[in-house]
Amino acid sequence: MAHFAHARVDLDALTSNARLLREHAGGTPLMGVVKADGYGHGMLPAARALIAGGASWLGTALIGEALQLRRAGITVPVLAWIIPPGEPVGEAVGADIDLGVSDRAVLDEVVSEARRLGRTARVQLKIDTGLNRGGVSAADWAELTEAAARAEDDGHLRVSGIWSHFACADEPGHPSIGLQLSNFHEALEIADKVGLAPEVRHIANSAALLTLPETRFDLVRGGIASYGLSPIPDFSLPGLRPAMTLRSRVALTKRVGAGSGVSYGHRYVTDRETTLALVPLGYADGVPRAATNKGPVLLGDRVRTIAGTVCMDQFVLDVGDDRVEAGEYAVLFGDPGETPGVPTAQDWAAVLDTIPYEIVTRVGARVPREYVGAGS
Numbered sequence: 001m002a003h004f005a006h007a008r009v010d011l012d013a014l015t016s017n018a019r020l021l022r023e024h025a026g027g028t029p030l031m032g033v034v035k036a037d038g039y040g041h042g043m044l045p046a047a048r049a050l051i052a053g054g055a056s057w058l059g060t061a062l063i064g065e066a067l068q069l070r071r072a073g074i075t076v077p078v079l080a081w082i083i084p085p086g087e088p089v090g091e092a093v094g095a096d097i098d099l100g101v102s103d104r105a106v107l108d109e110v111v112s113e114a115r116r117l118g119r120t121a122r123v124q125l126k127i128d129t130g131l132n133r134g135g136v137s138a139a140d141w142a143e144l145t146e147a148a149a150r151a152e153d154d155g156h157l158r159v160s161g162i163w164s165h166f167a168c169a170d171e172p173g174h175p176s177i178g179l180q181l182s183n184f185h186e187a188l189e190i191a192d193k194v195g196l197a198p199e200v201r202h203i204a205n206s207a208a209l210l211t212l213p214e215t216r217f218d219l220v221r222g223g224i225a226s227y228g229l230s231p232i233p234d235f236s237l238p239g240l241r242p243a244m245t246l247r248s249r250v251a252l253t254k255r256v257g258a259g260s261g262v263s264y265g266h267r268y269v270t271d272r273e274t275t276l277a278l279v280p281l282g283y284a285d286g287v288p289r290a291a292t293n294k295g296p297v298l299l300g301d302r303v304r305t306i307a308g309t310v311c312m313d314q315f316v317l318d319v320g321d322d323r324v325e326a327g328e329y330a331v332l333f334g335d336p337g338e339t340p341g342v343p344t345a346q347d348w349a350a351v352l353d354t355i356p357y358e359i360v361t362r363v364g365a366r367v368p369r370e371y372v373g374a375g376s
């Protein structure tokens with residue numbers, strides 16, 4: 001494992017973000033979404049830090065992730081929502097994990113596992129209100145809710161939640177938002193008619209939590225915003241703090257003459273005699289190869305652009321005549337509130353035509369996470 005590079009994760013930032021999001025949502029309970037290794041920040045430390053800030057639920061994509069939280073002794077309610085065939089549904093029921101159910105076959109499997117174990121499974125029925133991804137289609141909603149109500153009567157099921165997910169909440173004013181919300185209200189009415197009384201109804205992700213108060217219901221699911229990043233490029237909530245800083249020490253510097261081709265393919269050529277600085281992070285560490293001649297990196301007192309091709313383990317910066325020495329830190333992204341001028345994950349997303357989610361979740365396993373803050 002590298003010791004010269006790390007993704008530094010500020011746990012206090014996570015805790016304070018959770019607190020801020022709860023406040024912003026008028027006290028609506030917050031689910032900290034910690035799937036994908038806590039968006040690359042480390043699932044367990046992130047979960048604990050978000051709970052410390054008032055997150056009373058956790059959300060994961062996979063049952064395996066939810067089980068990891070339970071094995072670590074985390075007892076808050078956890079919802080896991082992607083359940084392909086062959087997943088350990090029985091183990092999840094035994095570990096008191098809420099299961100996001102998007103179709104009848106999964107509902108039947110959950111009920112049969114609950115019966116086998118002599119337990120009451122907690123299920124959150126997901127309605128597809130227009131994302132056309134997970135969730136049961138509106139046409140099958142009545143049948144699913146009726147089947148769930150019957151299983152509740154038998155004592156093997158508790159419908160703890162009804163929920164959905166937005167397609168375009170990160171595009172304020174998008175016409176699909178109102179439509180999805182009205183479909184959600186309709187689905188809730190149908191569920192109510194068959195006698196379901198869920199503890200939580202929820203549809204808001206970070207974007208909705210931040211900008212659409214009418215979508216809060218009983219719970220808001222804060223993913224990217226919990227990590228201090230905005231899902232909407234030109235919107236930010238004052239006080240949110242990016243929790244991850246990705247940095248590496250410079251491995252070596254060298255002087256080269258004018259006209260020197262740099263890195264594979266010589267896609268960058270020096271226009272004068274200059275100093276090159278080698279930064280030992282590459283695409284195997286999550287620095288996209290597409291950042292070739294594009295990625296912004298703070299080194300010394302200036303943001304520089306990656307010179308030439310990003311390799312598997314390294315890239316190069318052209319620092320001109322600035323004094324830069326091996327051992328100095330080059331910072332790819334971080335929190336400008338802490339390090340003025342540092343690029344953000346959003347800056348990386350902008351130059352790569354992607355979203356900050358992809359920038360933080362792709363930081364590779366070879367890059368150690370270094371935790372700072374109260375919970376570290």
Ligand SMILES: Cc1ncc(COP(=O)(O)O)c(C=O)c1O
Pocket residue numbers: 033081165205206207221222223224225231
């Ligand atoms: C179903 C579901 N809910 C909530 C979230 C959290 O979204 P965000 O990170 O935009 O808050 C995700 C993330 O992809 C998701 O898939």
